[in-house]
């Protein structure tokens with residue numbers, strides 16, 4: 001029985017064909033994955049199914065019946081629900097308020113609504129607590145609220161646009177357990193992800209989109225992630241070389257006894273000390289909400305330390321303003337690209353200036369130099385493969401991954417001495433991911449010091465020279481990336497292990513490039529030198545254990561630059577559109593995908609995501625004023 005049938009969908013934006021003759025058929029009670037490179041047209045297709053955008057051509061059938069949606073309300077009425085790539089909850093409202101917002105007619109706003117929320121939460125194991133403020137929740141909890149919100153409206157088909165991009169492995173396991181619950185109740189899920197290992201482990205069927213059109217379908221049992229990647233990008237993937245050490249003894253950034261307190265005096269960061277040398281990547285592992293955000297804010301100057309010092313090369317910068325830190329060579333790839341990384345309504349070239357207004361080539365002496373900035377934006381677009389019709393389109397009209405590539409390009413272009421890289425490849429496709437790794441490695445070879453924060457443990461292990469674990473605002477453990485497994489790292493992240501982490505029994509696996517091929521729960525492609533992650537390949541995600549930090553502080557400090565988030569203007573440009581290749585996956589496995597250089601290791605960390613009750617009393621974000629707008 002087909003839940004959703006999209007046929008011949010075409011959608012044009014000025015100058016861009018975002019979707020071209022797309023076909024997608026989703027069976028009831030299944031997870032159907034949608035994969036494709038950045039800008040391939042996945043989000044656009046889903047916005048069409050959700051009634052946010054009208055297709056120029058093509059038909060939509062729900063449960064065998066043809067429909068036409070002119071708004072999300074129409075789609076919701078037919079049982080379609082969507083959780084967006086960038087969350088859209090109102091931070092300053094409670095969970096309950098967020099859930100009932102706009103659907104007050106269903107169950108009111110009082111006791112009945114609360115009961116309904118509890119019922120749904122229990123039924124699907126979502127662990128959502130109605131009275132917490134959304135701003136107090138970590139990303140995984142927010143995501144469960146988004147899912148609950150959709151279920152509350154009676155969704156039978158859920159669209160999840162890159163739900164795992166922001167999750168650590170344990171949270172991914174928990175999410176997949178939720179998805180299985182949904183499936184077993186006969187619901188269908190459309191799942192978008194760039195993590196091919198995850199796709200292969202959770203999906204029942206896969207549809208691949210390339211340059212706006214469907215190029216094939218696949219079943220996980222008969223497909224490897226390499227084949228999938230080839231189908232996605234239509235060519236071989238670059239192989240990241242194994243990283244030789246470039247670490248020097250020249251300290252670039254030294255943090256000593258850093259402490260940061262919440263409004264009530266509770267420590268969000270305590271006793272933080274580390275040094276990153278020229279040519280060194282220090283990877284910071286941790287479940288989201290354990291102080292990473294605060295540490296980054298303190299380093300870039302968005303929050304001032306209550307005690308302790310930060311030294312850049314020889315100079316103490318503890319009290320410096322953000323602008324000065326930037327000018328002196330601190331690069332910043334923020335964790336939330338919409339809030340802290342872009343002006344969504346501004347053209348790309350203005351975004352290229354953002355955060356670097358006083359620096360070359362954006363400024364000449366006292367004056368801005370728009371021409372030079374525009375010229376340089378063109379260079380970045382080319383060098384970083386930002387898929388866009390031009391530099392005058394708004395940042396909002398770029399696909400999520402392409403927005404990320406623009407930010408990375410901007411930051412790397414200023415040749416930072418110290419780069420704060422929070423999830424640098426979040427939402428970026430496998431090909432572009434390998435490219436960003438290469439760029440970071442190359443800069444590292446030239447002496448860049450990097451603080452790398454990533455939920456992707458493969459990335460973290462593969463890129464880092466040194467690993468530290470942050471838990472509850474403190475650095476509790478360190479590990480050698482050459483020997484640590486994602487499993488061990490995962491358990492340290494939940495506070496289960498401290499000190500220097502060693503692999504007691506296991507030898508580091510010396511893998512061959514194709515060590516991970518051929519199995520359904522195969523490694524994600526394009527991983528750096530780390531071990532690939534198998535997220536609960538056996539389908540058993542564990543119940544949340546009490547491994548959550550006491551006080552994950554979800555503070556989002558206000559942005560170095562205001563980010564606006566209104567609906568995107570429509571840019572123009574030339575359109576990529578390729579003929580639709582009729583190839584239901586029998587793709588020969590060939591070519592070299594960028595495979596990790598360590599053997600597969602399971603990550604079944606036995607603890608889970610931070611629970612809702614761990615909400616902190618952290619100072620409230622200043623920017624919690626409106627639901628994250630949908631503008632991309």
Ligand SMILES: Nc1ncnc2c1ncn2[C@@H]1O[C@H](COP(=O)(O)OP(=O)(O)OP(=O)(O)O)[C@@H](O)[C@H]1O
Nearest residue numbers: 013018038039040041042043044397398399400401
């Ligand atoms: N509102 C818009 N105005 C103009 N162009 C748009 C708009 N939305 C999307 N596009 C363009 O349509 C194409 C497909 O974008 P889409 O967001 O669907 O990609 P995606 O497959 O979701 O990519 P990603 O993996 O990076 O999220 C891109 O070229 C994008 O720039």
Ligand SMILES: [Mg+2]
Nearest residue numbers: 043085399400
């Ligand atoms: Mg997208």
